[in-house]
Amino acid sequence: MRPVASSGSADLVIVANRLPVDRVTLADGTPGWRRSPGGLVSAIEPVMRANDGTWIGWPGGTESDLEPFEDEGLHLVPMTMSQDEIENFYEGFSNATLWPLYHDLVAKPEFHREWWDAYVSVNQRFAEQAAEVASEDATVWVHDYQLQLVPQMLRELRPDLRIGFYLHIPFPPAELFQQLPWRRQILEGLLGADLVGFQLPGASQNFVRLVRQRVGHKTHRDLVYLSEGRTVRAAAFPISIDAAGFEELARSEGVADRAAEIREQLGSPRKIFLGIDRLDYTKGIYARLRAFSELIAEGELDVEDAVFVQVATPSREQVEQYRILRDEIDRLVGRINGDLGRIGRPAISYMHSSFPREEMAALYRAADVMVVTPYRDGMNLVAKEYVACRYDNDGALVLSEFAGAAEELRQAWLINPYDINGMKSALLEAFRADEREVTRRMKAMRKTVAQNDVAAWADSFLAELTAVRPSHGKTVRPARRS
Numbered sequence: 001m002r003p004v005a006s007s008g009s010a011d012l013v014i015v016a017n018r019l020p021v022d023r024v025t026l027a028d029g030t031p032g033w034r035r036s037p038g039g040l041v042s043a044i045e046p047v048m049r050a051n052d053g054t055w056i057g058w059p060g061g062t063e064s065d066l067e068p069f070e071d072e073g074l075h076l077v078p079m080t081m082s083q084d085e086i087e088n089f090y091e092g093f094s095n096a097t098l099w100p101l102y103h104d105l106v107a108k109p110e111f112h113r114e115w116w117d118a119y120v121s122v123n124q125r126f127a128e129q130a131a132e133v134a135s136e137d138a139t140v141w142v143h144d145y146q147l148q149l150v151p152q153m154l155r156e157l158r159p160d161l162r163i164g165f166y167l168h169i170p171f172p173p174a175e176l177f178q179q180l181p182w183r184r185q186i187l188e189g190l191l192g193a194d195l196v197g198f199q200l201p202g203a204s205q206n207f208v209r210l211v212r213q214r215v216g217h218k219t220h221r222d223l224v225y226l227s228e229g230r231t232v233r234a235a236a237f238p239i240s241i242d243a244a245g246f247e248e249l250a251r252s253e254g255v256a257d258r259a260a261e262i263r264e265q266l267g268s269p270r271k272i273f274l275g276i277d278r279l280d281y282t283k284g285i286y287a288r289l290r291a292f293s294e295l296i297a298e299g300e301l302d303v304e305d306a307v308f309v310q311v312a313t314p315s316r317e318q319v320e321q322y323r324i325l326r327d328e329i330d331r332l333v334g335r336i337n338g339d340l341g342r343i344g345r346p347a348i349s350y351m352h353s354s355f356p357r358e359e360m361a362a363l364y365r366a367a368d369v370m371v372v373t374p375y376r377d378g379m380n381l382v383a384k385e386y387v388a389c390r391y392d393n394d395g396a397l398v399l400s401e402f403a404g405a406a407e408e409l410r411q412a413w414l415i416n417p418y419d420i421n422g423m424k425s426a427l428l429e430a431f432r433a434d435e436r437e438v439t440r441r442m443k444a445m446r447k448t449v450a451q452n453d454v455a456a457w458a459d460s461f462l463a464e465l466t467a468v469r470p471s472h473g474k475t476v477r478p479a480r481r482s
């Protein structure tokens with residue numbers, strides 16, 4: 001790789017696996033674009049606009065002749081991906097090697113050399129594209145586990161750039177990470193950044209320790225000193241949500257009406273339990289439904305009193321582990337409802353589909369007990385969204401200790417998802433808690449979420465990135481101007 005002269009005009013470049021839009025077929029049969037809902041988009045959009053930024057990512061699919069384009073004022077550069085790359089880079093190395101490895105081996109990671117080769121070549125292409133569109137001394141912000149080699153590849157091409165990297169998922173302890181045959185390459189890839197951001201301080205410490213042990217660089221607290229004289233900082237930036245936006249949506253008349261309608265359609269039970277997750281084995285859906293069903297089987301709860309609504313958004317359906325999980329959940333829900341349901345009163349109301357944001361807000365409004373029980377989760381935005389929607393200060397949150405969100409939402413009913421009896425007790429406590437107790441907890445959590453919203457997250461990452469190399473590069477304008 002040789003350095004290339006800067007040719008682009010973007011002062012801020014976002015590089016992420018996915019673009020904020022999906023390629024879709026419109027009603028008239030022509031291809032078009034649809035904005036994808038994800039939290040990352042709403043997080044980054046304001047700062048993109050403030051800096052006239054460019055977003056590089058894959059729109060899904062295998063179309064190969066897509067040109068850069070503008071969508072609602074955002075400059076978007078679509079990356080192409082061949083069927084082979086989708087299988088080896090995306091489904092393979094990203095989602096069947098790194099994803100389980102970084103989530104405490106909840107599933108067994110697979111190591112295949114051809115998957116790694118695809119990971120290297122796709123990362124290289126993303127780096128080359130970023131090198132092409134970034135202006136001189138621009139800031140490039142690379143996102144997530146699919147693109148951990150991009151920082152170093154990009155630095156080799158464009159040493160003038162200021163490069164930040166943010167990992168949305170956990171970063172594992174050395175004991176697990178060192179299983180990876182390509183551990184050193186990943187660490188060196190990340191060290192191409194000036195600032196490496198994580199959800200939690202523990203993840204950042206794992207990274208620094210591994211860099212010291214495996215790459216042999218000198219480190220001091222959150223700093224890594226590279227032999228070429230450059231310093232890399234590793235730090236935690238817990239991600240959040242557009243709290244005000246969610247609350248506004250929750251307060252709208254349409255959402256309030258829909259929440260009332262949902263309750264009625266469920267047969268007006270005394271209390272509604274709710275789970276909303278991508279259908280992923282890290283999220284602990286199976287164990288939580290079992291815990292709930294045992295409470296009904298034992299007579300602690302009654303289907304007249306309580307229903308569990310579980311939304312499982314389709315996800316990574318080509319990956320085998322995800323197909324197995326889907327079948328397991330289908331079977332479990334069928335068995336629970338068969339054994340415990342009555343006419344018009346299933347114990348679990350299960351939906352394997354995705355919904356518009358308004359429907360999500362209505363579900364959050366309708367739910368009395370929100371149940372979030374991942375075995376491991378970088379943050380978990382669903383927990384924060386629920387809190388943001390509970391403007392009456394009511395509603396109970398049952399939350400896994402192993403979600404990043406548990407470090408901030410201390411007033412939730414915290415549980416260990418591996419401990420089914422503990423989970424059952426917490427579900428019952430949350431169900432039976434008196435109004436004062438629920439309000440006390442929710443008020444405190446709402447304060448936390450309102451103060452640390454997603455604009456603050458993006459601004460603090462970018463401010464820190466600028467601070468790491470103050471005399472170098474152009475300034476990035478914050479999303480929130482006071």
Ligand code: GDG
Pocket residue numbers: 037038039168169239276277278313353354355356357360377378379380381382383385
């Ligand atoms: C990764 C990390 C970290 C879900 N179903 C629908 C829908 N959603 C939205 C939720 C929420 C988002 O998707 C899911 O975010 P989570 O944080 O819960 O989980 P991951 O997808 O695993 O996200 C995670 C996150 O990145 C951010 O850094 O917190 O730990 O794993 O916003 O509302 N949205 C709509 N319809 C659905 O059916 N509209």
